[in-house]
Amino acid sequence: xxxxxxxxxxxxxxxxxxxxxxxxxxxxxxxxxxxxxxxxxxxxxxxxxxxxxxxxxxxxxxxxxxxxxxxxxxxxxxxxxxxxxxxxxxxxxxxxxxxxxxxxxxxxxxxxxxxxxxxxxxxxxxxxxxxxxxxxxxxxxxxxxxxxxxxxxxxxxxxxxxxxxxxxxxxxxxxxxxxxxxxxxxxxxxxxxxxxxxxxxxxxxxxxxxxxxxxxxxxxxxxxxxxxxxxxxxxxxxxxxxxxxxxxxxxxxxxxxxxxxxxxxxxxxxxxxxxxxxxxxxxxx
Numbered sequence: 001x002x003x004x005x006x007x008x009x010x011x012x013x014x015x016x017x018x019x020x021x022x023x024x025x026x027x028x029x030x031x032x033x034x035x036x037x038x039x040x041x042x043x044x045x046x047x048x049x050x051x052x053x054x055x056x057x058x059x060x061x062x063x064x065x066x067x068x069x070x071x072x073x074x075x076x077x078x079x080x081x082x083x084x085x086x087x088x089x090x091x092x093x094x095x096x097x098x099x100x101x102x103x104x105x106x107x108x109x110x111x112x113x114x115x116x117x118x119x120x121x122x123x124x125x126x127x128x129x130x131x132x133x134x135x136x137x138x139x140x141x142x143x144x145x146x147x148x149x150x151x152x153x154x155x156x157x158x159x160x161x162x163x164x165x166x167x168x169x170x171x172x173x174x175x176x177x178x179x180x181x182x183x184x185x186x187x188x189x190x191x192x193x194x195x196x197x198x199x200x201x202x203x204x205x206x207x208x209x210x211x212x213x214x215x216x217x218x219x220x221x222x223x224x225x226x227x228x229x230x231x232x233x234x235x236x237x238x239x240x241x242x243x244x245x246x247x248x249x250x251x252x253x254x255x256x257x258x259x260x261x262x263x264x265x266x267x268x269x270x271x272x273x274x275x276x277x278x279x280x281x282x283x284x285x
Contacts, residue, residue, distance in 0.1 A: 010117075011087040011090060011091075012083075012087050012119075013119040013120035014111065016121070017119045018109055018111050019253075020119065021111050022076040022080055023253065023254075025073035026073055029070060030161075030256075033165070033199045033202070036059055036063060036066070036196055039058050040195060041172045059191075059192045060191075062195075063195050081245075082108070085245055092132075093131060093135075094131030125139050126142055127139055136237075137237060140244060141224045142270065144221050144224065144244055145221060147247075147248050148214055148217035149266045149269065150259060151214035152210075153262050155214060157258060158203060158206050158210055158255070159207055162203045165199060166200050169193070169197055173193055173197075213250065220240055220244055220247070224240060
């Protein structure tokens with residue numbers, strides 16, 4: 001295996017392992033958010049001061065845990081995104097990282113080399129074009145297509161979760177009305193409900209971000225359809241690559257399980273898209 005190819009396979013493996021770690025942290029965050037919403041409801045219906053204080057305190061500590069895990073998730077996600085950007089260039093153009101940059105990336109990952117090795121996949125990208133501008137464009141198109149589809153499914157999943165947690169939060173707030181008196185107990189219940197509102201607001205923000213990212217990726221795919229026959233290293237392609245990176249990194253990460261659940265369907269849709277693209281190319285030749 002050529003040096004550039006071996007380096008790309010290793011980068012892809014580390015990237016996937018880092019994304020897997022970020023997904024596990026995201027799963028933990030989701031579980032904590034559900035518990036926060038649940039404790040808000042429990043706090044409203046607990047009838048004594050001590051019980052309400054215990055539940056509200058639990059909600060506070062869960063919120064702190066959410067913030068701490070979110071920091072770790074953000075760091076892992078950033079490392080995975082940096083590896084993804086590098087692997088696009090290394091795999092697409094056949095570039096090789098300088099030794100000092102390679103060493104920096106190796107020490108930057110929070111996952112082990114063994115985990116990266118287990119996630120290596122030489123066929124991670126479907127393109128069979130030789131390394132160079134054409135290969136980079138095909139990889140970019142494939143990445144944008146998959147990201148768009150996964151954003152769409154993530155938006156659907158997040159909408160469902162937003163609806164469920166929203167109903168739970170409404171139940172907590174409505175439950176406050178009969179006991180809305182200026183007492184310490186009602187204040188504790190209101191604080192617990194406020195934590196749940198924060199969770200729902202975060203979920204709503206994720207929903208909007210998924211929708212915006214999916215729309216931008218669909219627009220990028222249309223632009224790629226129009227420029228794939230031109231010079232692949234034209235300023236427009238560089239702009240598309242930059243915008244793609246900005247879009248996927250600015251959006252939330254796909255919820256855990258979304259990729260695995262829809263992988264077969266998206267593979268089929270991608271194969272159909274490539275078949276249509278080749279048919280158009282032959283027809284215009």
